[in-house]
Amino acid sequence: MVIDCHIHLMPHPGETQAQAARRTLAAMDRLGIDKACVSLGDRLIVQPNATELREQNAWVASTVALAPDRFIGFVYCSPNHPELSLELIEEYAVRGGFRGIKLWVCQLADHAGNDAICRRAAQLGLPVLAHTWVKVTGNMPTESTPDHLVTLARRHPDVNFIMAHAGGDWERGLRTVRHVPHIYPDTCGNDPEAGFTELAVALVGAERLVFGSDATGRSFASQLAKVTGADITDDQKRLILGDNLERLMPA
Amino acid sequence: MIIDSNCTLGPWPFRRLRHSDAAGLLGLMDGLGITQAWVGAVEGIFYRDMAAANEQLLERISGHEDRLVPWAVVNPAFPGWEEDLQEAEQAGFVGVRLYPNYHAYDLADPRLGDLLGAVKALHWPVAIYARVQDERLHHWHMLVPPVGFAGLPQVVERFPDLPMVICGQTWQFAQQFRGLFAGTNLYLDISRCEGVAGVADMVQAIGADHVLFGSHAPLFYLEAAVLKIQEAGLEGTAREAILHGNATRLLG
Known part of the structure; x- marks a missing residue:
């Protein structure tokens, strides 16, 4: 079972949601x-x-309703709107079957507004997929680095966090979270630079790396190749490509 | 048959690469069914002395010239490039690679025009690298901006028959410049073509006859380019053109 932890369905200009979904599913089919x-x-x-x-x-x-056997929803929460975020978790995760939470760039990950969201995530066993990047060209003012996520994760040791993009600067990001066992780097959102997966397995272990693509902006192929093209064992690839994520999400 | 139009050999200065020598790259190629790779010297990006960089490449591929086809890096903004090009011709190179951003010139630079004229006289192709690495991940004290392509129409207008590959561009770039491609020898490689089935979008914009299989290995996982072709769902003549037909035609 191959599960991508990180996509966004954003249509091309003039394309409907259903057309974008079909195009996305067709690409997923071609790549397994x-x-x-x-x-x-x-x-x-x-x-x-x-x-x-x-x-x-x-x-x-x-989007999920278009292909409920293929798409899994993650609730988009905002620390600027913690009460609304809790309502959305009730609507979409508790009653709607979404299986994770997404935090993006409206505030740094260690913002206090994320605490109520994370406490509810812990109660429900939902993983929190949190954006991280370290750009030598400069982050947005409210764009988290892996350090911000580590601060949040230490406040919430009973939540599993998926560190999106492995911190962007993955050699830094992987080292930053190496000793924080409930942070799981994902594979996506940058070029398929050789050595990424081998280093991730060496530093955090195959049990803590999660396949993600960041499609539809990114190619499924370029991100999948980071795993399938890596010099690691088939068992390690299976963990990264789906087993780890299946273990992190509630049934 | 697959020809990879975009590979380099040599140590990348900012990270240890596992397949940066000939044996390593050939091993990757064998595992993925790649017949031939066009290679350039990593040192050509960073050295001042291009002749030395190109000489190192020839040493690296010695004995493997049937599968590793050498392209010379030339810097038209550095004195003596004419001699570098002449030496490259005599040494068995087949084309020229350009890194305008690393070598600090742009497409409107008259020295580039002089070089392209000389390359055309040799009946060689030229490859222009738009990006080598994502700018966000550059070394803290070596920030190299991407190449600006505002001057591309003028270059194509001046050298309409010159076989020219732009490496490291996107399907959005293909859409932006789609009007330039018809009737020219202009190509894009797929090494940084992203998006869901992005190669199909690139083909839709400029036609399969202007798209080249290129991986940017060993800096990138070579398998990424292979899977992009699979993801795009291309079949028949379009697929064959991208995998090897265009490359074969380009080298004459």
Whole structure:
């Protein structure tokens, strides 16, 4: 079972949601990707207001409804709107079958507004997929680095965090979280630079690395190749490509 | 048959690579059914002395010239490039690679025009590298901006028949410059073509006859380019053109 922990369904100009979903599923079929976790919405909104946060989650729900056996929803939460985020978790995870939480770039990960979200994630056993990047060209002011995620994770030792993009600067990100066992780096969101997966397995272990693509902006292929093209064992590839994520998400 | 139009050999200065010598690259190629790879010297990106970089490449591929086809790196903004090009021709290279951002010139630079004229006279192809590495991941004290392509239409207009490959561009770039490709020898490689089935979008924009299989190995996982072709769902003549037909035609 191959499960992608990290996609966003964002149509091309003029393309409908259903067309984008079909195009995405066709690409997954060609590469043997069984399921994909969908988050955010139909576009990137750096600082979503309450209305936009509702709309973006509704977009993901309607995406999942197009192929419920293939798409898994993650609830897009915002520390700027903690009460609304808790409502959205009830609506989409407790009653709607979403199996994770997504945090993006509206605030740094260690923002206090994330605490209520993480406490509820712990109660429900939901993994929290959190954006991280370290850009030598400069992060956005509210864009988290792996250090911000480590701070949040230490406040919530009973939550499993998926560190999106392995910190972007993956050689730094992997080392930053090496000794924080409930942070799971994902594989996605940068070029398929050789050595990534081998280093991740060496530093955090195959049991803590999770396949993700960051499609539809990224190619499934370029991110999948980081795992299938790595010099690691087939058992390690199976863990990374799906077994680890299946273990992290509630049934 | 697959020809990889975008490989390099030599130690990358910022990270240990597992397959940066001839044996390593050939091992990767064998595992993925790659027949031939066009290679350039990593040192050509960073050295001042291009002749030395190109000489190192020839030493590395010695005995494997049937599968590792050498392209010379030339810097038109550095004195003596004419001699570097002449030496490359005599030494058995087949084309020229350019790194305008690392070598600090742009597409409007008249020295580039002089070089392209000389390359055309040799009936050689030229490859222009848009990016070697994502700028966000550059070394803290070596920030190299991407190549600007605003001057590309003028270059293509001046050298319409010159076989020219732009390495490391996207399907969005293909859409932006789609009007330039018809009737020219202009190509894009797929090494940094992203998006869901992005290669199919690139083909839709400029036609399969202008797209080359290129992996950017060993800096990138070679398998990524193979899977991109699979992801795009291309079949028949379009697939064959990208995998080897265009490359074969390009080298004449």
